[in-house]
Amino acid sequence: MSAIEPTLALPKARDRIVGRGWIVALALLALVGFGAWIYQLTQGLVVTGMRDVVSWGMYIFTFAFFVGLSAGGLIMASAAELFGIRSLRPLSRIGVMTAAACVLVAAMMIIPDLGKPARVWELFRYPNWRSPLVWDVIIIVVYFCFASADLIVMTRRGIAPGRRGRILRMMALVGLPAAVMLHTITAWIFGLQISRPWWNTALMAPVFVVSAILSGTALVALVALAARRFGRLELPDETVSALRKLIITAICVELYMVGADYVTILWGNVPSERAALDMILPGGSWQWVFWLEWIAGGLFPLILLSLPRLRRRPGMMALASVLVLVGVYAFRIELVDGGLLKPLVMLAPGQSMGSFTAGQSSFQLIGNYYPTWVEFAITAGMMAFLALLITLGYRWLRSLEAGHGAAEPEGAGG
Amino acid sequence: MATEQKREPHWAMVIDQERCVGCWTCAVGCKEINNEPLGVWWNRILTASPNEITGEAAAPSPAAPASDNIDVPHGVFPALEMDYIPVACQHCNDAPCLRVCPVGATFRRDDGTVLIDYERCIGCRYCIAACPYGVRVFGWGQEKRDPDFTVGYGRDYRTDGGRLVFTPDRPTGVVEKCTWCVERVDEGQQPFCVDVCPTGARVFGDAGDSGSEVAGLIEQGGATRLLPELGTEPRVFYLPAKPERSLS
Amino acid sequence: MKALTRRRFVQGAAGAAGVLTVTGGLRYLDDAAPASAGEIRGTETLFRTGHSNNCDGACGHQVHVVDGRIRLVQGAQWDQTTIAGDAAPQYNPRACLRGIAQIQNTYSPDRLKYPYQRVGERGSGRWRRLSWDEATSIVAENLQRVQQRYGRKSVWIAPYTGSLAVLEGVVGAGFRLASVIGASAGDFEGDNEGDSSTPAGWNYVLADPDLTAGGIFDGHEMTDFLNAKAIVLWANNVAETSIPDWRIIADARKAGTPVVSIDPRFTPTSAKADLWLPIRPGTDTALIDGVINYLLLHKAYDAAYVKQYTVAPFLVDPQTKLFLRRGKSYLVIDAADGQLKPVEQAKDPDLYGEHNGAQSALTLLAQAMAPYTPEKVAAMCDLEPSQVLQLAELWAKRNPLAVRAGFALSHWGRGDLTMQALVTLQSLAGNIGTHGGGITTFAGGLTTTAFDLGNWWAPKGTEMFTVLEPMDACGAMLDGKPYPVRAAWFMVDNFAQQMSDRNRVVRALKSLDFLVVSDYVMSATADLADIVLPACTYLEKTDLLSSNNYYLQYMPKVIDPLWESKSDLDAITLVAGKMGYGKYFDKSPDEYLQEILHIGDPKADPNVRGLKWEQVTGGAPHLNTPTVPYVAFANKQFPTKSGRIEFYVERLIEYDQQLPGYKVQLEAYRENPLAQKYPLTFLSTHTRFRTHSQYVNLPWLKEINNNGEGFLEINPVDARRRGIADGDVVRVFNDRGQMKVRARLTEGIKPGVVNCYQGGWDTIRVKHYIEGHPNNLTHQIANPTQSVIPNFRSNAAYYDCLVEVQREGA
């Protein structure tokens, strides 16, 4: 029993310095991102690499990525409660905290993408209920509130262990579908669009859920491993092994679904769909996405996690998790921009881009997109901010424990 | 006895591909009247093979064009074909852009005109992703204009209870597109592109009035629409080029 | 501490936003309504004017002006009546894309703003700004100096076709100046830059130069095409080069009239045609001969018409090859009694009569055309025999049949012959002077006879200037023959770019003692000048447009001249004054126009008789044409010696061209040994994105047109053979010069033919081709036959040109 009791132990002095440096670095990076956003506000989105053909870029696929990241924690915690998967229970609090942070930053990620960010409140004042974006805003808010509530329940003092367990189990009953809905609706922002054959597949939502679980789990694994290394988190082997199996399964299911989609497109050979897929498959101009997703983010992690020799090493697990995140990020790029690069109406001269550079064509037949430094800076800033939130969140959890002894998460079997 | 009510017109545009020679006058005219900056085209003319994206009678072209440029015919010499498809907003009956707009900035008037409220739009660009026809443009900023002063209509225009749908200078941070020249049409004029088309390929009018020219053309001309399979029901109709005339 | 971090962050964020809000930099965060100019301030004034550029359009423009600045240009309305008040055709041509882009042209940063004098080498591109007073003094002094030293004619004034306006354009004040100072000048008819050979051929058959003061050229009013039963667009890309006219062609086609396009390229025009014949360029005469042969063989010509209106029954003396005459009468065989008699006395002139070896002109024509069987023609023209038959049958069955012949035919060394054949064919079909028939290349030649141009060009007390054709002028500059030309004034003309054999032209211009160029942009010609004078555009001065249609379009001054530009008339007035000829330039534009139009003169030409000045300034009245729509020779009176259509041309006997048998071109023909080295025919055609060298650099048009960058259309077959891929840089060259552009692969051009649109700039400052210019390749080889028609005696055969193409770096 005590073997699986999570202990948020205090770090050593050296690690405390590393920890401070880490926080300062993240804060600085976040500030740089913020500065870049201010710069963007003065210039307009013209400082991004987006234009009228590819009008969604790094901000949106990072948004989709963050939304996915938020999956792991809550699903893990809920699954642990609902199905009594004890091996995952040690990760519940970290998981839920991570989920809340991710979904918060995901929501923030939308802001720099808006042309008129000051009008964002109109989403609540004049919601168009037919728009998947409005549903997404709602579910994001709900999800964030729910994760926060879950966290409060998990950490609040003075709740009797048995009662806490019952509440958590009841919350899990809502949490799991909420998580699934979050990813489903985010997927539907894309998947419901008839104008983008690449997006317009019923598989979009399931794939999104699976890849969310995959990336979310990888993130939790990474956080947990980091916590074990720097934060003296006691991470039982059983838990690590459960994480490993979850990641392996998720990789397989995700690649299976994406692969099935590829085959459908290849077999059907509808020109508009083929056009998009051909860009991504080996030989296409966006093939790097394929390699990142299938090899770097798929095959390698599978090898790292399944070869008996390698899988024992925690470093390998961390590496695999990072690769998985890279792969899922690539998948988000593929998903978002794959749908935009090749518009349905693809006849010369194409579509005007919305900006003019002397000597360069104002039209694009096939979309073209390279993020600018502004987008990299803002995105990196957001990522840093997320890491900061998670770090601080973890410290907060740890301080709770240090101050008041471990909050009892148990109740399993009770 | 019911008093006769003034019926709301039901605007539609017909583009006759048999007349259209891809001259781009309508597109340049659109730029002029709307003061569109360089790099922005609310209206553009696609080079295609006949009926390429009008669904019906889509004879797949015998061979792709040799180059991705305008005015390059499809096929292999001397079996060639080339048609022009002027494309601006199709003012879809069931407009995907309108459905996705989270704040209802994109709206449709009772006469069928799909418009954007520049004071409501948050610039999320979801509508750009949703529009199948690639006709929406975003105000990215740092617009370059030539000449460098305001040309064209030159006034604000508000409709439907004060919603701002046209301003003399293109606003940044919001999405725009063809407005069917509401500011002109509401005053009884024709959309500018219709006015300037040198070949008379564009006709605009009340499709609800069976006696109107557009209604007649839609009726008898075998009119098609772009990407009909999507069910967006555009209110821009294309009269496909008809089979060749007999020489004897 | 943790909480603090968070709070600090939030504060920082709020602080940053606050600062920026204060400084007002966050326009993208600003929730206020987008920047708005609100209501138009000032009053909006509307002007009606005519677009006088040389594009065969001559559209009316309605120009909206607010606070002295143009805000909108669009097509204008036309009067629905003639000057006399009769109904005019219901035709409202509307401005094209270039017309609309005039707002951009007027305010273009490329405008020439001030007078300049060159410093340093000619053509080095270094200039010193002058006042108008200084500049015109220098011009006056130099013209005088050169005239004193080399004779009066040694100054050449070259007003050409950049504008078709009456006072300042192609028929403009430059000629008046030339007459006043006794200079030589280029001839305006057909402008001699490629538009003269087909008019010459037209005159061979239809108008005797002795009876028409050197030659005329005319066509049918566009609306007359609605009367045709078939329309043949011969080497004419109407959908690009006469966009507003396409409306009529489309109307006719909608009504069931088939349209044929004969063109080696699959143009927007060909794409809309019911039959496209991708002919080998330069061989059109053979195809026409084939059709003539078919009509004669199948007796499918209009025998009654031919008998009455042509020289068909006239007998030709086998020795002299001249018509058999008795006194002034032409002799024929009367089929009624088989007797030889003057044609006036014959009841039924025999079309195939014969007398002592003298055969009828029609017999000779039939003999001459007999070799042109469908198979042979197909082989020569690189068509299928069935295609030749299709065209011939169309001619046989569809009557009337209207031809629009593009000036492209005139860009060939033997364009005269092609037109001669075409007129012959149309006369056999009874289509000359007939509604719904005819051969139209451009319309509106009528106005030149309706106006009093003689007195405009050579005011009383002066002698008409000496005509010196552009090609001859190059010789006069380089070799001093026929007389030396040592100074020139170019206005409305981009000679150093638009004239053929550009390297020769540049050599000639560089050899001059003095060169002044008036233009509204720094053209390639202006690059070479000693003095450049900034001209106005059509919107900044008063003039009259009457060309390409049958309307009078007053061109009021819509805005004041921009910067220090001046109208050409004002510039000429200043210079003439300083040369001591001020008295010939002492009127206002309106006064000149009233004189030219004979306002109030009862003896004015019937076409303008009764015209009131208010009609001119108040609208766009249609001329009083004999028929509406106007048709050349509607009265079937031909200004020839016999009064008939002389398809047997006595005047051409010395050139062995009395009948229109096919002859090879001057350079671009298959059998030419030069074709071994330079196997490709090089066309440099006209695109809708510019009018010659005008508007090329306007951003709106460039955006659509490949950023304004020129390209070479080449068939993938030819490209593959040379290892050229789409977008590759290629070198186009022959013995005269070279140019570099990117290749554009298109199936829309016949293998063996390449095309690079003419008109792009190759100036010191702006280059639309990677290197060089199409006219580096074209030649100045003259066709001597044409000299029999003085007004059209010289022609630049731009398309009659052989080249080879190589991938750059290969």
Ligand SMILES: Nc1nc2c(c(=O)[nH]1)N[C@H]1C(S)=C(S)[C@@H](COP(=O)(O)OP(=O)(O)OC[C@H]3O[C@@H](n4cnc5c(=O)[nH]c(N)nc54)[C@H](O)[C@@H]3O)O[C@H]1N2
């Ligand atoms: N290779 C090749 N060359 C060709 C042709 C071709 O097909 N191929 N086509 C030929 C033909 S058909 C023609 S008609 C010629 C036309 O040749 P040009 O008549 O030389 O052509 P544009 O460029 O129309 O006008 C000449 C100049 O007049 C200036 N201009 C316009 N309006 C005014 C004015 O009011 N005042 C003054 N001072 N200047 C003015 C313009 O800026 C321009 O620089 O080109 C010929 N050249």
Ligand SMILES: Nc1nc2c(c(=O)[nH]1)N[C@H]1C(S)=C(S)[C@@H](COP(=O)(O)OP(=O)(O)OC[C@H]3O[C@@H](n4cnc5c(=O)[nH]c(N)nc54)[C@H](O)[C@@H]3O)O[C@H]1N2
């Ligand atoms: N947009 C625009 N319009 C213009 C002008 C302009 O510069 N721009 N210029 C105006 C002037 S001055 C002129 S002269 C006219 C010219 O008007 P067009 O004669 O219509 O124009 P081009 O482009 O010279 O040639 C027309 C077609 O003839 C074809 N062609 C070339 N050689 C041959 C041949 O040997 N046989 C046959 N059958 N076809 C041949 C070419 O492929 C081309 O498509 O256009 C006028 N209109």
Ligand code: SF4
């Ligand atoms: S203006 Fe008319 S003919 Fe020209 S591209 Fe537009 S619709 Fe076609």
Ligand code: SF4
């Ligand atoms: S064409 Fe596009 S922008 Fe226009 S109504 Fe349809 S979906 Fe909306």
Ligand code: SF4
């Ligand atoms: S960009 Fe504006 S119009 Fe388009 S969906 Fe967003 S809010 Fe609506």
Ligand code: SF4
């Ligand atoms: S209707 Fe008006 S806004 Fe729309 S394409 Fe035509 S000119 Fe442009």
Ligand code: SF4
């Ligand atoms: S360029 Fe020619 S066709 Fe175009 S508006 Fe001017 S006159 Fe008309």
Ligand SMILES: [Mo]
């Ligand atoms: Mo010309």
